[in-house]
Structure formats: structure tokens, C-alpha cells
Amino acid sequence: MRLLITAGPTREAIDPVRYLSNHSSGKMGYAIAAEAAARGHAVLLVSGPVSLAVPTGVERVAVESAAQMYQAVAERIGSYDVAVMAAAVADYTPAEPATQKIKKDGAALELALVRTRDILASARGEFGFEGLLVGFAAETENLRANAMGKLRRKGCDLLVGNDVSRSDIGFGSDHNAVTLFSADAEEQVIARCPKTEVAARILDRIEAEARGDGF
Numbered sequence: 001m002r003l004l005i006t007a008g009p010t011r012e013a014i015d016p017v018r019y020l021s022n023h024s025s026g027k028m029g030y031a032i033a034a035e036a037a038a039r040g041h042a043v044l045l046v047s048g049p050v051s052l053a054v055p056t057g058v059e060r061v062a063v064e065s066a067a068q069m070y071q072a073v074a075e076r077i078g079s080y081d082v083a084v085m086a087a088a089v090a091d092y093t094p095a096e097p098a099t100q101k102i103k104k105d106g107a108a109l110e111l112a113l114v115r116t117r118d119i120l121a122s123a124r125g126e127f128g129f130e131g132l133l134v135g136f137a138a139e140t141e142n143l144r145a146n147a148m149g150k151l152r153r154k155g156c157d158l159l160v161g162n163d164v165s166r167s168d169i170g171f172g173s174d175h176n177a178v179t180l181f182s183a184d185a186e187e188q189v190i191a192r193c194p195k196t197e198v199a200a201r202i203l204d205r206i207e208a209e210a211r212g213d214g215f
């Protein structure tokens with residue numbers, strides 16, 4: 001199969017020196033990319049700025065901002081069978097990034113933020129993607145309700161839900177604990193384990209669906 005995977009954070013410029021970002025390290029998306037390549041699949045990683053090496057056998061497109069990640073996916077997703085959106089894409093970005101470094105003049109600095117375009121939500125719409133769509137949900141409460149809502153709203157075949165309020169899994173950690181949600185199968189709970197193991201279980205589900213065994 002040909003998989004396009006997004007991973008890592010995005011950086012939203014405030015001025016040429018400062019940006020807004022988040023705690024994503026890219027480890028979850030990179031683990032999925034590495035596992036898919038190890039299984040012989042063709043893998044494109046669209047990655048925000050991380051300090052991870054490109055996994056063996058994986059092609060990487062490096063981006064910075066949510067807008068750049070949106071564009072990189074929009075241009076390429078049509079030639080892939082599976083899309084896995086593991087990136088922590090900024091939901092908001094400064095409305096007017098300053099062209100020069102903002103000088104501190106003592107007064108408070110107020111930032112107006114506007115919504116970024118939702119890459120996952122664009123897959124079935126703007127991109128016309130008809131392949132297998134795997135989304136993630138980073139939640140701090142009501143994981144099941146939030147995850148199933150995203151699965152339906154964004155037209156995902158599989159939704160990987162993780163509780164990011166915990167410090168021993170999720171952002172930055174080598175471990176994760178996820179629940180795999182799909183429209184017509186039982187939830188699959190994967191207890192805390194290395195992200196490489198979570199990646200293997202996600203690939204098992206994707207390959208099962210591709211074989212027509214259903215999620």
C-alpha cells in the first residue's frame with residue numbers, strides 16, 4: 001500500500017523570531033511510518049519540525065506551518081491509498097504575523113489568532129480523497145464522545161483516540177495508550193505500551209481493512 005502520514009507539530013509565526021507551537025515530538029507518526037516501511041509499504045511522511053531522523057525507507061517532506069502542511073498534503077494525497085493524520089496541527093495562527101521582530105515597548109502584547117484550515121476535515125471534501133482515512137483525537141476528557149464525533153464529522157474509517165492529559169503517554173512520550181474507534185467495529189483498547197507497539201497495532205487494523213476484513 002501507499003501511505004501518506006502527517007506527524008509532528010506546526011510552528012505559527014508571530015514575527016520572524018517568535019512562533020506558537022505545541023509539545024508534539026513526532027514520535028507517534030514516525031513510529032507508524034517506520035513500521036509501515038518495515039512492512040514493505042511505500043510511505044510519505046509530511047512532517048512538522050521535529051528532531052527525529054527519517055525512518056529507513058521513508059520519504060519525508062518537511063514543513064513548518066499549518067498552511068504549509070495543508071498545501072503539502074493537498075498536492076500529494078491523491079496518489080496514496082491510506083492517509084494517517086497523526087500531526088498536531090495548530091488550530092489557530094496569528095492573523096497578522098509581523099514582518100519585523102516586535103519590539104518590547106513595555107505594554108502588553110495582544111495577539112489576534114484566526115483558525116487554520118483543517119487538513120483531516122478536508123480529506124473527504126476539498127481533496128476528494130477516497131482511500132482509507134485514519135484520524136487522531138488528542139483529548140483531555142470525554143475521549144469516546146469526542147473521538148466518535150470526529151470520526152463521523154471528518155469521514156474517517158478509523159480514529160485513534162489518546163488522552164493527552166496524562167504525562168506518561170501522548171505528547172513527547174515514548175509510550176502511548178490509545179483506543180481505536182471505527183464506525184462498525186468494537187472499540188479496541190491498547191493499554192500503555194511503546195509507540196512502536198501502538199504503530200504495529202494500527203498497521204494491523206489498516207492492513208485488515210485493506211484486505212476487506214473490516215475494521
Ligand code: PMT
Binds near residue numbers: 008023089091120172
Ligand atoms: O508527536 P508525539 O509527541 O508522538 O505525540 C503524539 C500525538 C499526541 C501528537 C498524537 O498521538 C496525536 O494525538 N496527534 C493528533 C494531535 C491533534 O492535533 O489532535 P486533534 O484532536 O487536535 O486533531 C484531530 C485530528 O485532526 C488529528 O488527526 C489532526 O492531525 C487533525 N487536524 C487538526 C487540526 C488541523 N488544522 N488539521 C488537521 O488535520
